[in-house]
Amino acid sequence: MRARAGKWSFVSDQRVQQLQRQVRVKEERIIELETENAILHLKLAEYQEVIGKSSREATKYYFLYNEKQHLQRSIHSTLIQLYQVIQKLKQDIKELHSSSLILVRNYQGQYQDCLSGIVAAIQRTQLYNETLQAYQSRAVLLEQSLQEINEQYQIEKQKRKLLHNSLVELKGNIRVHCRIRPLLPFDNELDDPVLQNSSLCEKVIHAVDDETVLVKCNRPGHPLINKTYNFERVYGPAESQRIVFEEMRPLLISLLDGYNVCVMAYGQTGSGKSYTMLGPYSKDEPALPSECHDDLGIIPRAAEELFRLISENPSRSPRVEVSIVEVYNNEIFDLLAKDSSTLVSGVKRDVITSREGKKELLQLTSESVSSAGEFMNLVTGGLQLRAKHPTWVHADSSRSHLVITATLTAAASPGSAASDQMPLKAPSCPSPPPSVRGERPRAARRASSPGPAPVGPAEPLRQAQARLQLVDLAGSECIGASGVTGLARRETSCINRSLAALADVLGALAEHRGHVPYRNSKLTHFLQDSIGGDAKLLVILCVSPCQKSLAETLQCLGFGTRARRVQRGQAKRRGFPASGKPR
Template identity: 60%
Template sequence: MPGHRKLWGFSERGLRLRHQMRVKEERIAELETENAILHLKLAEYQERMNRSSREAWPYALLRTRQCQQGSVHAAFLQLGYLTRKLQQDVKELRSSFLVLLQSHQDEYQNCLSDIMAAVQGEQASSEALRACQSEAACLQRCLQELDSRFRLEQQRRRTLHNSLVELKGNIRVHCRIRPFLSFDKELDGSASQNCNTPGEVAHAVDDETVLVRCALPGRPPAEKTYSFERVYGPAESQATVFGDLRPLLISLLDGYNVCIMAYGQTGSGKSYTMLGPHSEGDSALLSDALEDLGIIPRAAEELFRLISENPSRSPKVDVSIVEIYNNNIFDLLAKDSSTAMSGSKCQTVTTQEGRSEVPKLTCRAVASAVEFVGLIHRGIQLRVQHPTLVHKNSSRSHLIVTATLTTASSLGSTAPQSSQASLQKKAGAGNRWTTSPRASSPHTVPVDSADHSGQVLARLQLVDLAGSECAAVSGVTGVALKETSFINRSLAALADVLGALSERCDHIPYRNSKLTHLLQDSIGGDAKLLMILCVSPGQKHVAETLRALKFGARARQVERRPSRRRPPSSQMQKPGLGLAGSPTLL
């Protein structure tokens, strides 16, 4: 029974669904009919709209044309108004143009008149300028002529003055002011705050006058002037300095003994003046910077140049190099790199003739300026140097280079022709400082050998003194302080000797120092002595600058016996003769 009931329920439900489907199908048929009717109405309305559009198009075209005609009419009216306004502006522009043209024509006429007047004035000015130029050229020629005459008269006056100095036996003194360097500003920094004259205080007024503006503590500012035979300003070159002492080398070959000495405080330019600029690892003596070469390499080149001009009398040149360190004399040519500080120590003795000699001094013969300079380069590498606050390469000893000129004796053997030819060939080779590959090696000569007897012609001494210094300024201590003490004492002894000579005392204290004892013949003898004072321009060093200038002024007052030509004397070369006697050849 239950299965029959369930089956009956499904049949009843299917009947209901079929009924609903018929109802839906009838509704769909009705909707399709309504849709077809609507499509027909839509087609009808579209047809009516198309007919209305076709009927309205002529009216719209007509309206558009009417609007366009109105716009064209308004534009035409506006155009007429603008045309009338433009015609009015053209009339105004034409009238203003005529006025402007007239004014420009008037201005053009005025400018033309001004130009004609300017041309006429320029022609007159040109004529006046040509006249002025002609007059200026005439004045320039007159000025050049006067300048030439002035220089000639100045040279003649200086020559006469030098002759007078030689006749009086005075020492010639030159002064050189080095440039103001960067470390001077650092040293002057503290001093410049408490003085009215910071910076440079030493100036070269002219070729013969030095002006010092000093403001020492506790003293009012003052200006002091000093006169010397020649004064070099900071801008003057090494060549200028050497040019004034070149005649001394001519005198050397004429038989006069010559001594050139550089004096001044530490860092004032003495070694630069005598040797040239310092360079690490190599010497400036061998550099290619010819304009910076010092007096010593220039003197070597000039000496052999003069010798080459007269081959018939070519003398032999022997060189010795010594340093005076802590009042002891050391032979630099007897040293080597392993015994730099324990080299040959020498003593100074006085002969019966009153001449100073250094026994057993090493001398080496040189045949050219290249050998001369190379020998000095090797020697000064052993010179004692220590850095200070004033100078990082301060020389702690006095350097003395001696070149002895000897000629072959009439009793001895003459120099071989090959040696003379070699000397002449190398004399002109000093334009490029390079070390000669052939170094003169020392060799022992028998005492009684007659082959090396000769006539001493003259002697050239080139002296680079150690610089005076104040320990408080240089900041030295220990060994360097001891060196400073010996340096200052030897320079004080030199000042005492000059003072005694200027006052013509009966006793001259040459033996108070090895320096003065060694240079006795040059200071108090008959040599031509030229002293170059090197001074610093800075305010910090004004006390040392004044001390150096006073030293030079005192040196000028020394009257010695007149410089005389040394007659060639035949002497045997003995191991006891050194700077003052004939050199010992080793």
């Protein structure tokens, strides 16, 4: 309304100014005519004076008189017209004045209305500001309360996790984590163009929170079913290698406290097991750690952390020995047993059970290392010899189970039980002729004895051992989906049978059966102490989020659920001096 009043005021002012200009023009015209009239009067006087001087010029003056009369009539007519124009202008001015008064009165009324509206709006704005301030104060209080509740929730959540981990440790359960890899370009690489436009590449696996996995089972011809699985930790696709390792880091402190530790990656081919365990080292030509430190997997990070922890307490520095084996086609091959004439390795070993019921691995080669660099140099060398074969599912598929074992040997703490200490001398076993993978003969280098020699003829210094096993299992896969034939088909069959044997062992342990079928597979026989013994075992389930991998994902999550139900009793220390660090 204020704008409309301003508009009316502007229009009325313009009209008044226009009429005033017209009046000024007319007044100027009147002045000009009056001036002209005065001049004519002067001329008339002159003419009259001339007539008075000479009568002889009467005729001439007669004509002048007629002209004068004609001019006077013309002037009179002009004056009458001018008078009429002036009267009309006066009337217009009166009308304009009246309309201006009306406009002014209307403008004043509108101005008062606008002013009243503005005052009312200001009052409402003040009320709104007061209300807003009250809401803002309340929001601040609510945010503070929410932050306090969230902090309390995080504290309680951490307490619950610690209590849960303590309960898991007391029960001896296997800790199971689940990692969902992100969608990758090869997930859309399907040979069938019809399937490329289908929903097989949709993401159906989701991390609800850091302990829950949601699976959307949307199969053709079946209703949509949502399944949830709970684990000790769930990693979403965006979570980094560092976060995965941070959850595993406390186990390294347990290792230095004398507990056996095993970390195992399980899942189908292409689900990210080797990336999780090795990172860039899983490739044929691994990059330097300094070039891709963010992508380093558990194994290189564990090596760095292990020697960092050892360096913090030089007085109790244990000796670290590394052995690397792979289980290929249900046979165990020592990847550190180098040929005397070539760099080819892969000497076949075997697992036997002594009369005391203890598992022994004959002639397993181990190398002493004193730094993370030496550790990873051995790992890199072993990876170059690991069996790999491209399939339709994965272009660089590992065809064997990789087991890296780091054995820590240190002086036993006083008062430790004899059963927790390592023997004074390693048991001697006859050396069978080595058998190697493939058709080319390979000479096996005699393995170094893992046991230390006595320190002297007096009472020997007892020593204790703790073992860290890092396992990158081969991926399960459907033979039809992988498109393998010949030797690769046999490899796939052996991989699936060994993983099925691992699931059978976990099932037997979970159900507390009298017989646990460890010997059904060389893999389970070799890992018997870690799976069914007193080691702290962490299984990392690696799953693909794609719809096309749903069956393998459900099988993998079912495997993890079965593993969580295993109760093996509390883990046992092996006489190491306590580190004093929280685990």
